[in-house]
Amino acid sequence: MYEHILVAADGSDNAMRAAHEAAKIAKLCGARVTIVYVADFEKARQEMLHSASADSLYLERRTKIAPIEAIFEKNNIAYNVEILRGTAGPEIVKYTNSNDVDLVVIGSRGLNSLQEMVLGSVSHKVMKRVNCPALIVK
Secondary structure, eight states, X not given: XXXXXXXXXXXXXXXHHHHHHHHHHHXXXXXXXXXXXXXXXXXXXXXXXXXXXXXXXXXXXHHHHHHHHHHHHHTTOOEEEEEEEEOHHHHHHHHHHTTTOSEEEEESOOSOHHHHHHHOOHHHHHHHHOSSOEEEEO
């Protein structure tokens, strides 16, 4: 069935719900999970200006997704974390389509609702462009 599941993570409640659903599926299938966090170009630039070092910035990003990692640890599901830079939708699609992902699980809304209204939701963009099934969790 599914061997490799990608979970898009941004620290939002919907991303947490998506991670819970991905954990259920991964446990049933024995799948491995990749948690993908995309640092937006503009936000990353601002964070770099205000952080003490690249290591502290990396730690801050990992702290944001620690609750999602805990879901997979609690369920004894093998996972890895990928922190990408760019625009969330295209980066998730590029990673998915080039890494043999069998299923994408993504929350229906992320942290930036204004951007979603203007540009369209990340989940919608991902659904349209990935070459595998995708599950939107609300």
